[in-house]
Amino acid sequence: xxxxxxxxxRIKSAAVLMFAQRGxxxxxxxxxxxxxxxxxxxxxxxxxxxxxxxxxxxxEGHAGLIETTHRLLDGVDRPRDRLxxxxxxxxxxxxxxxxxxxxxxxxxxxxTPGSGAHDxxxxxxxxxxxxxxxxIAEGVARGAFIVANQKLSRLALMSMCTGTSExxxxxxxxxxxxVCAEFVGIGLTAVNAxxxxxxxxxxxSLLPIYPWEPR
Amino acid sequence: xxxxxxxxxRIKSAAVLMFAQRGxxxxxxxxxxxxxxxxxxxxxxxxxxxxxxxxxxxxEGHAGLIETTHRLLDGVDRPRDRLxxxxxxxxxxxxxxxxxxxxxxxxxxxxTPGSGAHDxxxxxxxxxxxxxxxxIAEGVARGAFIVANQKLSRLALMSMCTGTSExxxxxxxxxxxxVCAEFVGIGLTAVNAxxxxxxxxxxxSLLPIYPWEPR
DNA sequence: CTAGCTACCGAACGCCCGTTAGGTGTAGGA
DNA sequence: TCCTACACCTAACGGGCGTTCGGTAGCTAG
Numbered sequence: 067x068x069x070x071x072x073x074x075x076r077i078k079s080a081a082v083l084m085f086a087q088r089g090x091x092x093x094x095x096x097x098x099x100x101x102x103x104x105x106x107x108x109x110x111x112x113x114x115x116x117x118x119x120x121x122x123x124x125x126e127g128h129a130g131l132i133e134t135t136h137r138l139l140d141g142v143d144r145p146r147d148r149l150x151x152x153x154x155x156x157x158x159x160x161x162x163x164x165x166x167x168x169x170x171x172x173x174x175x176x177x178t179p180g181s182g183a184h185d186x187x188x189x190x191x192x193x194x195x196x197x198x199x200x201x202i203a204e205g206v207a208r209g210a211f212i213v214a215n216q217k218l219s220r221l222a223l224m225s226m227c228t229g230t231s232e233x234x235x236x237x238x239x240x241x242x243x244x245v246c247a248e249f250v251g252i253g254l255t256a257v258n259a260x261x262x263x264x265x266x267x268x269x270x271s272l273l274p275i276y277p278w279e280p281r
Numbered sequence: 282x283x284x285x286x287x288x289x290x291r292i293k294s295a296a297v298l299m300f301a302q303r304g305x306x307x308x309x310x311x312x313x314x315x316x317x318x319x320x321x322x323x324x325x326x327x328x329x330x331x332x333x334x335x336x337x338x339x340x341e342g343h344a345g346l347i348e349t350t351h352r353l354l355d356g357v358d359r360p361r362d363r364l365x366x367x368x369x370x371x372x373x374x375x376x377x378x379x380x381x382x383x384x385x386x387x388x389x390x391x392x393t394p395g396s397g398a399h400d401x402x403x404x405x406x407x408x409x410x411x412x413x414x415x416x417i418a419e420g421v422a423r424g425a426f427i428v429a430n431q432k433l434s435r436l437a438l439m440s441m442c443t444g445t446s447e448x449x450x451x452x453x454x455x456x457x458x459x460v461c462a463e464f465v466g467i468g469l470t471a472v473n474a475x476x477x478x479x480x481x482x483x484x485x486s487l488l489p490i491y492p493w494e495p496r
Numbered sequence: 497c498t499a500g501c502t503a504c505c506g507a508a509c510g511c512c513c514g515t516t517a518g519g520t521g522t523a524g525g526a
Numbered sequence: 527t528c529c530t531a532c533a534c535c536t537a538a539c540g541g542g543c544g545t546t547c548g549g550t551a552g553c554t555a556g
């Protein structure tokens with residue numbers, strides 16, 4: 067329950083929390099309504115359907131991730147620096163928005179296959195993965211990375227980053243900067259990138275905290 | 282739908298498939314019954330409840346993982362070798378049993394909190410994580426590993442391994458041996474283990490394929 | 497031939513689901 | 527003062543849910 071006045075945002079906030087914790091299928095409109103002090107019918111004044119609510123969260127989530135990533139990488143040329151920013155930002159966004167990213171990463175199966183929303187989210191996810199794919203391919207082509215299998219390396223690194231939303235706690239023992247630095251270090255050595263030269267600084271304040279992410 | 286004659290096993294097999302693909306909450310007993318050519322009532326001759334079915338899969342899954350791990354590590358003394366076996370086996374078990382491991386990793390939230398089953402699975406999961414924790418701590422204590430933060434390194438590596446169940450395909454471009462070798466390499470360099478000495482061989486045929494894992 | 501067991505089925509129980517139709521109250525502008 | 531727009535409500539719809547009860551068909555042992 068958030069202190070925002072905008073009811074649509076309060077609904078999104080409660081929804082992303084419950085979808086992340088119990089799962090979409092296990093969350094009823096009535097549960098959601100109770101969390102924002104409405105009746106089930108009241109929800110439908112702000113939301114077309116339960117599935118449209120999920121689709122909206124996932125669409126805006128992915129769009130924000132892609133937009134932020136393009137902004138961060140803009141003007142960065144060296145593959146090693148680009149990969150460092152990809153690893154750091156994906157990790158940090160998962161740490162800063164655990165509920166939203168859990169829904170983004172885990173609830174694709176809850177969108178009706180073949181519906182426009184389903185295809186749209188898949189396209190967004192593929193677009194994001196394409197940035198990683200291209201970055202690694204470019205690094206290998208330029209001789210900046212040496213890997214046995216590009217796809218394997220990418221999947222290993224992305225799993226490591228996305229896993230962050232499952233365990234990171236802001237009041238835990240390791241500050242976010244340390245997590246990102248550690249993961250960037252692991253990632254760069256995993257692709258045999260030059261370990262000597264400086265790693266570009268990642269300004270965490272440039273990363274999105276989704277307005278509906280529960281506080 | 283499996284060709285086994287044992288109906289209890291056919292139910293487990295269909296259940297783990299549907300739980301992994303749609304999620305526990307989105308799978309009904311009637312769906313499950315249809316998949317094994319029974320009526321909903323017929324299921325209850327073999328299973329006490331829907332939740333007991335999930336709990337059984339998770340309990341036996343974790344128990345098999347822990348038992349296999351202890352067997353693999355038995356007699357292996359050097360932390361570097363132990364960690365290599367942990368990484369390789371966790372990766373391979375996720376690749377060989379994608380449905381079971383997805384349920385094990387993702388459906389803990391579907392067990393009623395405070396129920397015996399819920400606490401039991403948490404204890405099993407903690408026991409398994411303890412093996413990793415102890416291995417890394419021992420390696421650091423003995424000077425075999427150098428890490429900034431033990432918990433961070435463990436979580437990064439385990440996320441990488443468990444992610445395998447989400448993307449690995451037996452008919453894909455990389456054979457399982459390559460995946461394991463690659464991940465072991467990434468993991469050992471992540472903890473700054475001695476990169477020179479030989480990595481112990483992991484016999485994939487020693488790893489469990491759960492009898493209910495769909496084929 | 498019968499008794500008992502296993503493996504089911506048909507029908508129903510009470511409950512909860514997503515969604516909708518139609519109404520109510522309130523706030524702000526003309 | 528009336529009007530419109532918004533933000534919600536009560537009540538209900540058809541349907542699916544997990545689960546249970548009371549069977550029944552088929553097999554095996556005595």
